[in-house]
Amino acid sequence: MRLRCAVLDDFQSVATTVVDWSPVTDDVDVVTFPEHCGSEDELVAVLADFDIAVTLRERVPFPATVFARLPRLKLLVASGMRNSVIDFAAAERHGVTVCGTASSSVPPVEMTWALLLGLARGIVAESTALRSGGPWQSTLGADLHGRRLGLLGLGKIGGRVAQIGLAFGMDVVAWSQNLTKERADEVGTGLAASKEELLETSDFVSVHLALSDRTRGLLGAAELGLMRPTGYLINTSRAAIVDQDALLAALRDGTIAGAGVDVFDIEPLPADHPMRTAPRLLATPHLGYVTRDNYRTYYGHAVEDIQAFLAGSPVRRLG
Missing domain, CATH: 3.40.50.720 (NAD(P)-binding Rossmann-like Domain)
Structure with a gap:
């Protein structure tokens, strides 16, 4: 069965155009979501049928209750190497690998x-x-x-x-x-x-x-x-x-x-x-990190994180 990857909060609809996702698309279906999930129930409904999620910065919280309701989720990629809204201990308990990306200052x-x-x-x-x-x-x-x-x-x-x-x-x-x-x-x-x-x-x-x-x-x-x-x-x-x-x-x-x-x-x-x-x-609507080069880094590293996970050797692990 092919894996499915959800790219959350792609407000500008650029996630799949600023970088090349072909290194993973033989094995993974990538679906982008330009609308924000405003509640935990919305987030769980969106991600219920996905194995992988890519989230930008700290836009979407991932507390323990979310991981408990997403038994199919196995990989969460968050941009940056620090994130205060992900419960890393809960992710580990539920068998979810969490990886990050570089981020320019x-x-x-x-x-x-x-x-x-x-x-x-x-x-x-x-x-x-x-x-x-x-x-x-x-x-x-x-x-x-x-x-x-x-x-x-x-x-x-x-x-x-x-x-x-x-x-x-x-x-x-x-x-x-x-x-x-x-x-x-x-x-x-x-x-x-x-x-x-x-x-x-x-x-x-x-x-x-x-x-x-x-x-x-x-x-x-x-x-x-x-x-x-x-x-x-x-x-x-x-x-x-x-x-x-x-x-x-x-x-x-x-x-x-x-x-x-x-x-x-x-x-x-x-x-x-x-x-x-x-x-x-x-x-301004939190534009501090929203630039073309930074997005290339975020999504380029997300592709690398997915590749490494599929190969059994996750990189840039968080937690």
Whole structure:
């Protein structure tokens, strides 16, 4: 019997065109799903007749209850080498091999700067006005040169964001709970004495931390209240690092000048979600990793993972 592979959340319908799947199609039927499974019941119904599933990033949770309801599933491929929504122990108990792929840190860096620059220069508002016959120039741009960029996190992504900020002539400082002076010196940034100091002194604050028990809710109402009223917040990391209700309140009240957000507490966002209509917000639908080259890596490695699994020697195993 031929195996069946489901490719989930292929929103752009490109999964089978950005790479060549022929190395596995002699043995595997590949079916793509452009619609998101919004509930566990939907996911189980979609995957009931599949042996293999390919999922993008952390769009779809795979808790123990899902594995228990999918006895046919034998291989789960997730893009990236870290995933917080897969129960790896449950996968092992139910005989499901979980494999990952490489993932580039370059696209989220570029997305961060797209949001920051879009906010600073009112790009969306000005473009909309120009195309609709609105006013000729209605915003006053925020300068970057000489202003302070505060980075929460200075890892692989944060470090690259810092280097671009320095190239713009910004004063770049960073803070995280484990950040050392040696790392800050290596990148060429200042080291903020505390999270509070960074928030109080920065014109732009950008989040580049992994989500954990320590970082969940790291920025709440009190922290956002420390930011300058002319300050901007950018989050391309994880929504839960910033208290979403507090952020909405800060945007509505004008506590901060604006925010650029690429991650949300629910994805895709429901049509009536308040983030869709919040003022002072430049929002994008989690595009940080969505580039042609990154998709070539994700799906190219997914094909390799399937090949290796079929050969009895799985690669890039997660868990």
